[in-house]
Amino acid sequence: MSPSQTVAGRICTSLNSIACLRWFMSKGYAQGVFWAVMISLVSVSNDVLMRFLGERLHVVEIVFFRFLFSMITVLPLMASRGSALFKTAQPGMHVLRAILGVGAIGACCYSVNVMPLSENTTIMFAEPLFFLPLAVIMLREKVDASRWLATMIGFVGLMIILRPGTDAFRLVAMVPVTAAILFAFLNIMAKKMVSDEHSLTMLFYFGLGTTAVAAVPLFFIWETPTLSELLLLVMLGVGANLIQVCLFRAFSATDASALAPFRYVEFIFSALFGFVLFSQIPTIWTFGGAALIIVSTFYITIVETQKEKRK
Numbered sequence: 608m609s610p611s612q613t614v615a616g617r618i619c620t621s622l623n624s625i626a627c628l629r630w631f632m633s634k635g636y637a638q639g640v641f642w643a644v645m646i647s648l649v650s651v652s653n654d655v656l657m658r659f660l661g662e663r664l665h666v667v668e669i670v671f672f673r674f675l676f677s678m679i680t681v682l683p684l685m686a687s688r689g690s691a692l693f694k695t696a697q698p699g700m701h702v703l704r705a706i707l708g709v710g711a712i713g714a715c716c717y718s719v720n721v722m723p724l725s726e727n728t729t730i731m732f733a734e735p736l737f738f739l740p741l742a743v744i745m746l747r748e749k750v751d752a753s754r755w756l757a758t759m760i761g762f763v764g765l766m767i768i769l770r771p772g773t774d775a776f777r778l779v780a781m782v783p784v785t786a787a788i789l790f791a792f793l794n795i796m797a798k799k800m801v802s803d804e805h806s807l808t809m810l811f812y813f814g815l816g817t818t819a820v821a822a823v824p825l826f827f828i829w830e831t832p833t834l835s836e837l838l839l840l841v842m843l844g845v846g847a848n849l850i851q852v853c854l855f856r857a858f859s860a861t862d863a864s865a866l867a868p869f870r871y872v873e874f875i876f877s878a879l880f881g882f883v884l885f886s887q888i889p890t891i892w893t894f895g896g897a898a899l900i901i902v903s904t905f906y907i908t909i910v911e912t913q914k915e916k917r918k
Contacts, residue, residue: 638860639858647869654727655724660839664836667824668829670716674818676843676845677810684807685807692805692811695812708820725874726889732901733904734787734790757907760902810851
């Protein structure tokens with residue numbers, strides 16, 4: 608093969624690679640599905656990382672590094688756009704979100720270390736069920752009877768998994784429930800702030816605030832991470848921002864309502880990872896409760912998306 612043919616072959620390969628990358632950044636249903644599935648995969652991968660890290664490191668330390676590296680990785684994006692994104696008109700809201708964020712991620716980190724991944728993921732799916740009543744109270748939103756009915760069905764599914772009042776009930780299962788409630792509060796606050804704040808500004812100050820809040824008790828429980836643990840902590844922080852990036856790409860590629868069913872691919876990933884890595888097998892109660900929660904939250908997501916389009 609002549610040198611000119613070799614160069615031409617390399618150019619063609621490079622052009623094909625660029626065309627392939629361009630596909631991922633284009634609009635379209637297939638691209639939206641890809642990014643939606645990636646959200647689930649990265650989310651479950653973060654849960655797995657927190658479980659491995661939790662074998663030696665304290666939850667507070669994991670939370671601290673998660674947000675520290677999350678903030679560091681978003682900082683270059685902020686700096687590239689000048690100083691405007693560092694200005695905020697809602698410092699108090701950022702502080703409150705940071706406190707709630709540490710509680711939410713801390714509870715999530717603890718629960719993945721003491722519960723099966725699939726069960727923890729399913730309970731976390733209940734977050735929209737808590738969002739609805741909070742939206743009525745805090746945002747003064749009006750909710751029709753069908754959405755209240757869907758919420759009640761979802762709570763029935765949650766009760767099937769928790770089984771309160773029976774010998775199968777475990778108090779530790781209330782930890783992911785608490786995390787779901789805190790995430791609902793965070794989403795409510797984000798909905799109130801998003802009209803006045805850039806998404807990068809919210810990401811940065813959330814990372815900065817949560818790092819500062821988690822640093823307070825860090826002095827009492829500090830364990831120096833090993834090099835491998837530090838690498839996993841960096842991956843955890845990058846993964847936290849990657850979820851947001853995938854979310855933005857998914858919703859810019861196609862309608863949110865079209866992607867709603869793919870959110871629940873996370874249950875499949877969590878069940879698969881739990882079985883392969885930790886020999887965990889979901890119970891029939893988890894499958895039954897998950898079915899009701901998925902149906903109800905899927906309906907609520909579709910209705911909420913359609914409502915947003917009519918505004």
